[in-house]
Amino acid sequence: MDEMRKLRQSISNLDKALIRLEEALMEDTNNSLIVDGTIRRFEFTIELYWKTLKRMLQAEGIESKTPRETLKEAYQAGWLQNDHLWLQMLKDRNETSHTYDEETALRILKNIKSYFPEMKETFIMLKGKVEDDDRL
Template sequence: MEEDRKLKQSVRNLEKSLLRLEEALNDDHDNSLIVDGTIQRFEFTIEFYWKTLKGLLQAEGIEAKTPKETLKEAFQVGWLENEKAWLQMLRDRNETSHAYNEELALQIVKNIQGYFPEMKQTFFNLREKGKL
């Protein structure tokens, strides 16, 4: 019961973070505060994604401990279409949280713009499959 409640909250958080990320991606990225905010929202979204996927996998009896393991398992069960893109998103998230330089930040925002359709589509696919 508690796990079910946690999973539902995780899904709500994920959905909100996707909406907030989309807002940020529609802003002017010439402003460094917008760039920073977009990256922060991306970090939150990736965090919510892997934790939600981990919970969904757990409900299926599949144990995954790390974000990378979780993404790989989610790909194996057919919940993610592009494993390579998701693993790159994870690498970008890890890079942004350990170091900051403006050139890298702008490149990552560009990457996020490319990732976002995959992130959004994955959410809809999971919902259609009755996982969310």
Template sequence: MSHRKLRQSMENLQKAIRRLEDALNEDEINSLYIDGTIQRFEFTFELYWKTLKRLLEEEGIEPKTPRDTLKRAYAIGWLENEESWLQMLRDRNETSYVYDEEKAKRIYKHIAGYFPEMKATFNVLKEKYKDSENEVPND
């Protein structure tokens, strides 16, 4: 994999994390706001597991599914809380297929709890993969 693709993955993930953070910092919470936050979470999570997969492939590890990717990233110490990431995956899958207001509110609350883990993990990955040619911009 080229350093350019890896850098682009990290930059896209960083932008998605910032947008999710913006959504979580809004003061007015209504159904439209919750829907938008969930959509940003879905997008950010998708970028996350795909970026982790790319990074694992750089290490010679070939995960097959999002779940496998998360488990392998945890096994080598890139993720601190495996159960939290697996719950993110379950919530992501649930938002894709079923929607009702109560589930949306529950998942929205989960997202707010997940965000610190997502941001901390990004910082770990950014530190691990920065070098003079491939440095990801700072926050």
């Protein structure tokens, strides 16, 4: 039962992170602090996504170790619609975590804006799955 409580908490944390990312995406991206903050919120949100998916997979008896493996398993489970897009999100998150220059930041910011609808749609589906699961 403790794992199910943790899963619900993961969904709640992910919900809050998406709201904060959406807030950042509505700000003036001509300000470098906004760009940096938006990218940081994206990094945090992607971390929560893969960890939440990993926890959901564990509840189904599926083990995954890495973020990439978790996304692939979630795609196989039918929880992600576009595995290539999610793997690109992970690549962008890794790139921003390890290198930083303004050109890269602006390119990734543009990507984040295009990713957000998929992120939000996926969250709605995952939240519904957790809420509808009678084991939870």
